[in-house]
Amino acid sequence: MNSSILAGISSPEDVRKLSRPELAQLANEIRKRIIEVVGTNGGHLSSNLGVVELTIALHRVFDSPHDSFIWDVGHQCYTHKMLTGRYDRFGSIRKKDGISGFPKREESAHDVFDTGHSSTSISAAYGLLCARTLSGDTGKVVAVIGDGALTGGMALEALSHAGQDTRGLIVILNDNKMSISPNTGALSEYLSRLSMGAGYQRLKYRIDSIVRKVPIAGNPIASCISRFKRGLKGLLFNDNLFVDLGFEYVGPLNGHNIEELEKVLRDVRNLDKPVVVHVITQKGKGYSLAENDPSTFHGIGPFCISDGTVEKFDTTSFTEAFSRSLIDQAERNPKIVAITAAMSKGTGLASFQHRYPDRFFDVGIAEQHAVTFAGGLAAGGLKPVVAIYSTFMQRAVDQVIHDVALQHLPVVFALDRAGPVPDDGETHQGLYDISLLRPVPGISILAPASVHEMNAMMDWSLQQDHPVVIRYPKGACPTEEAAFSLPLEKGRGVFVHRDGTDTLIVCTGGMYGEVHEACNILARAGTPADCYLLRFIKPVDERHFLQACSAYRNIVIVEDGIQTGGIAQALASLLRSRRSDVRTAVLAFGELFYPQGSRRDILASAGLSSAHISDAVRLLESGAALSELEAVLNPGLGSVPFL
Numbered sequence: 235m236n237s238s239i240l241a242g243i244s245s246p247e248d249v250r251k252l253s254r255p256e257l258a259q260l261a262n263e264i265r266k267r268i269i270e271v272v273g274t275n276g277g278h279l280s281s282n283l284g285v286v287e288l289t290i291a292l293h294r295v296f297d298s299p300h301d302s303f304i305w306d307v308g309h310q311c312y313t314h315k316m317l318t319g320r321y322d323r324f325g326s327i328r329k330k331d332g333i334s335g336f337p338k339r340e341e342s343a344h345d346v347f348d349t350g351h352s353s354t355s356i357s358a359a360y361g362l363l364c365a366r367t368l369s370g371d372t373g374k375v376v377a378v379i380g381d382g383a384l385t386g387g388m389a390l391e392a393l394s395h396a397g398q399d400t401r402g403l404i405v406i407l408n409d410n411k412m413s414i415s416p417n418t419g420a421l422s423e424y425l426s427r428l429s430m431g432a433g434y435q436r437l438k439y440r441i442d443s444i445v446r447k448v449p450i451a452g453n454p455i456a457s458c459i460s461r462f463k464r465g466l467k468g469l470l471f472n473d474n475l476f477v478d479l480g481f482e483y484v485g486p487l488n489g490h491n492i493e494e495l496e497k498v499l500r501d502v503r504n505l506d507k508p509v510v511v512h513v514i515t516q517k518g519k520g521y522s523l524a525e526n527d528p529s530t531f532h533g534i535g536p537f538c539i540s541d542g543t544v545e546k547f548d549t550t551s552f553t554e555a556f557s558r559s560l561i562d563q564a565e566r567n568p569k570i571v572a573i574t575a576a577m578s579k580g581t582g583l584a585s586f587q588h589r590y591p592d593r594f595f596d597v598g599i600a601e602q603h604a605v606t607f608a609g610g611l612a613a614g615g616l617k618p619v620v621a622i623y624s625t626f627m628q629r630a631v632d633q634v635i636h637d638v639a640l641q642h643l644p645v646v647f648a649l650d651r652a653g654p655v656p657d658d659g660e661t662h663q664g665l666y667d668i669s670l671l672r673p674v675p676g677i678s679i680l681a682p683a684s685v686h687e688m689n690a691m692m693d694w695s696l697q698q699d700h701p702v703v704i705r706y707p708k709g710a711c712p713t714e715e716a717a718f719s720l721p722l723e724k725g726r727g728v729f730v731h732r733d734g735t736d737t738l739i740v741c742t743g744g745m746y747g748e749v750h751e752a753c754n755i756l757a758r759a760g761t762p763a764d765c766y767l768l769r770f771i772k773p774v775d776e777r778h779f780l781q782a783c784s785a786y787r788n789i790v791i792v793e794d795g796i797q798t799g800g801i802a803q804a805l806a807s808l809l810r811s812r813r814s815d816v817r818t819a820v821l822a823f824g825e826l827f828y829p830q831g832s833r834r835d836i837l838a839s840a841g842l843s844s845a846h847i848s849d850a851v852r853l854l855e856s857g858a859a860l861s862e863l864e865a866v867l868n869p870g871l872g873s874v875p876f877l
Contacts, residue, residue, distance in 0.1 A: 240264055244319050246293040246344075259842045261286050265520040267324065268312050269539055275328050275334050276535040276657060278309040280518040280528040283378070284410050288315040288378075288513060291495035292406075295503060296374060302346040306355035306379035306389075308336035309533070310408070311345075311769060318344035328657045329449050330831035336661060350661020351626065352599040353386025355379045360396040363403050367759075374404060376505060381409045382576060387600030397480025403508040409486065409515040410528075476510040485512025490519060521596055523628075529579055549710035555688040556648055557582030558708065560619060561589055562689070563696055570617045570696065572706050575595060581621035581650050592660055601626050605633035612643040617696055620645060624652040624664025624705060631670050637673050638701050645702075646695045652681075652705035653744040653794030654823075654837055659830035665823050667705055669799030672772050678724075679703045679771040682742035685711050685719040687769070694722050705743040705771075707794065709833060717767065725775030727782070731765040737851055738786040740766045740805065744794040748837060751844035756851055760773045761788075771801045779805065780812055788854045792847060797822035817852050817857075 239256055240263040241326070252260060255747060257345055264286050272279045290313070298318065305311045313604040315333060316324055320342065326332025337345040347358045359377035366373055384407065476483045484502060488494055495513070502509050516534075517710050519523025522708060523542040524531035530542075537544045564586065571593045578584045578596055587594040597604045601622055608618040622630075623830055638645050652664040671677055680695070682688040682704065688711075695702035717728040731753055741749040749765055756763050766782055768774070783789055791811060793802035799818060806818040823840050837843045 240267060240316065240321060243317055243321060244297050246317055249290060249293045249317055255770070257290060261290060261492070262520075264290075264313050264316060267316065267321075268520055269315050271325055271327060272534070273537055273539045274325075274509040276533075276537075277328050278312070278533050279525045279531040281310040281532060282312040283519050283521055283524060283617060284515040284517040285310045285378075285408060286313050286519070287490045287492045288406070288408065288495060288515060289317065291492050291499060292376065292378075293317050294492075295499040296376065299343045299346065301374040302359075303344075303349045303375065304355045304359045304362070304377050305337055305349055305385045306377065307352050308529075310380070311335075311376070311790070314344070315342075318342055318865065326497075327849070328659075328830055330829075330835045332830070334659050334830060335657070336659065338659075342522045345458055350552050351629065352383045356389050356392035356396060357384070359405075360392060360399075360401075360403050361853070363401050364399075367401055373857060374402065376404045376406060378406045378408060381407065381411065382599055385576070386600055387602060393476070393481070397476075403507070404502055405481070405510045407510055408489065408515055409512060410515045419652040441758045452635070464701075480508060481509055482509040483512065484509060486514045487511035487512065489515035500610055533580070546615060550685055551710055552649055552682070552688065552706040552708070553580075553582040555652070555682075555685045555711055556621070556704075557585050559687050559692040560648075562588055563692055564590055567617060567696065568593075569615065570619065571595065571611055573604050573608050573611075573620045575599055575601045575619055575622055575626065577621070577623070580623070581648070583621050601630040602633050605630040605647075606637040608645045609637040609641065609643050611635075612638070612645050613641070616629055617646050619648060619696075621648040621650060622660075624649040624667045625655070627663050627667055628670065633676075634671065634701070635674055638779065639676050642676055642700050644699050646692075647701065647703045649703060649705040651708045653707045654828065654833050654840075654842075655708055656833045656836070660827040663828050663836075664705075664707075665794075665796045665828070667703070668771055668793070668801060669797035671703055672799065672801065672804075677701050678773060678867070679705065680769060681705050681771055682769075683712060683743035683767055684714050684718045686714055687743065690722045691769075694724075705744070707833075709747075712747045712750065722769065723775075725770050725773045726778050727766055727768040727770065727867070728765050729764065729782070731763075733762050733764055735762050735764055735787075736786055737761075737763040737788040737790075737855055738766055738783060739763050739790045739847065739851065740768060740783075740802075741792040742771060743770055745792045745842070746871035748842065748844045748848060749792055752847035752851070755844060755848040759848075761852065761855065768801065774801070774805070774810060783809060783816070786818050787815060788851070790821060790847065790850050790854060793820075793822040794841065794842075795822060798825055798827065811813065817854055818870060819854050821850055 239260045268282050302315065320333055323333050328335045333341060336350045337348060339345050341346055346362065354375040356379060359375045363375040379389060474483055482505060484498055487498055498511065502511055516525060517528040535544050560572065572583050572586045573595045574581050574583045574595060575597055576599045578587050597607060604620055608620045611618040649667055652667055655662045655664055668679065671679060680691045682691050691704050695704060715730050717730045720728050738747050739753065739802055753763055753765055791802040791805050793800050797803055800822050802820045802822045806820050808820050809816050821842055828836050828839060834843065
């Protein structure tokens with residue numbers, strides 16, 4: 235790429251040396267590079283295109299890393315990465331061993347706090363600022379938060395806390411009328427009203443620019459002008475939420491005007507009080523397809539830049555299977571309602587929203603509220619289905635326990651992206667939901683392996699009088715097997731392959747594809763293994779499970795969740811307690827944070843690829859010693875404990 239300015243940027247200091255015309259060229263080059271790389275690798279496009287000028291202005295006014303930026307969610311940090319010495323590696327973003335698509339402390343001194351989930355930036359920034367103040371550090375701290383993330387209760391809690399202090403926390407409110415889907419709710423409408431007050435701010439800064447040119451230091455005229463501005467503000471612009479919380483409010487500003495942003499940010503930098511800078515940006519700016527459809531291009535796979543098309547496959551994804559099944563159920567049952575936390579497209583609920591707008595609720599980026607709200611709907615006699623990514627459900631575990639399970643309310647939780655999640659790295663892996671939710675009394679947890687199983691499990695779940703979790707991976711559904719169409723029996727699984735060998739592979743639904751491939755590898759080698767699909771992670775009919783395993787001497791249990799507290803570990807313990815002749819191997823994720831890569835990359839790093847599974851079977855059958863088994867099967871990052 236012949237990018238005469240961008241390619242020469244090795245640090246923010248280089249950005250501060252550029253002229254105004256060069257800044258405009260730099261912004262164009264950044265947008266072009268982001269579109270090229272995301273078109274090849276996939277990633278977050280719309281959010282990054284919207285903050286190019288804002289990021290440039292921040293790096294020209296503040297001195298990173300002495301001054302620190304904390305990016306909320308972090309999905310808008312691509313420009314920041316390129317301006318802080320990572321341009322030459324930008325083509326590797328989101329790939330195995332490449333740079334992360336989110337801020338990462340181990341990657342650069344300019345990334346001071348790891349982010350990946352929403353609404354955390356103000357809390358983290360205020361904590362960092364307090365730590366620096368106590369240690370005598372004079373560096374400024376800036377939190378950059380989108381208007382969508384501001385719907386999260388944690389952000390409002392942090393504003394309430396930080397506004398009581400005199401420390402100079404700077405909050406940049408990036409207002410683009412979007413989270414992932416278009417923003418909804420009273421707070422979005424409130425910010426829209428604020429943005430209509432731009433006239434006062436324009437007049438205020440015109441007056442300021444005139445005053446700067448007049449030598450009035452020590453002159454009574456200065457206090458007169460100050461009183462005039464306060465009076466003018468009282469006439470034209472009422473105090474707002476941020477002011478009421480203790481912040482100075484500045485804005486709204488044009489987030490694509492670098493010169494205007496710089497002027498305001500330089501003034502803000504000198505304030506010794508908390509301040510909110512309200513910036514208006516356009517999500518997807520510079521790429522017309524993303525401007526017109528920012529939701530689709532928020533997080534997108536590799537696509538054709540000329541027309542925006544993403545490669546389509548004939549297979550049905552688990553998300554699509556869930557979406558179709560829910561609509562089918564809703565046609566027959568008018569009490570079914572759906573809830574999302576600002577993820578209608580990602581969770582597959584956009585079709586439901588279009589079909590049943592009165593039965594669809596987007597609560598904003600507020601998973602805790604979504605769960606308790608669903609509890610209220612269930613208490614009122616409805617059948618709520620809450621669709622949330624597994625990694626985001628972690629944020630609402632207390633609500634699941636206290637507001638749903640404790641009251642035996644029939645809420646269905648559809649956990650998308652359960653198990654290994656490609657490309658987004660540690661913050662997005664869906665590995666913990668089983669261990670977090672399995673101990674909760676009264677909850678059922680199911681894991682479909684196909685479209686047919688998804689349909690059966692949705693039907694079963696909506697008939698229950700207690701909370702049910704359906705967890706499924708990001709990816710395509712496997713080819714249907716005859717066993718997948720067998721009736722669902724509570725707590726019981728099914729044999730998918732049964733050839734009468736003395737080795738059995740037991741698996742959760744999300745791992746069926748890899749287990750099926752492992753069975754094929756073993757069959758071709760002349761050492762076939764049978765396959766038993768759990769279906770139910772909780773409850774498990776222990777008597778039925780022991781009977782199903784009774785004919786096998788070697789049993790490998792494979793799970794797409796963390797080993798500690800998982801179902802594989804529990805079943806292996808059950809087998810050991812009842813049979814002295816059985817050898818079991820537990821294949822699950824170790825207590826590690828697994829880095830970005832493709833699904834195959836992540837599974838291989840954890841010792842859960844089809845090759846690892848087939849190797850585990852062979853070694854178990856060979857009677858190898860424990861040390862030999864672990865030495866062969868442990869790929870470095872994961873662990874494969876044998877029991």
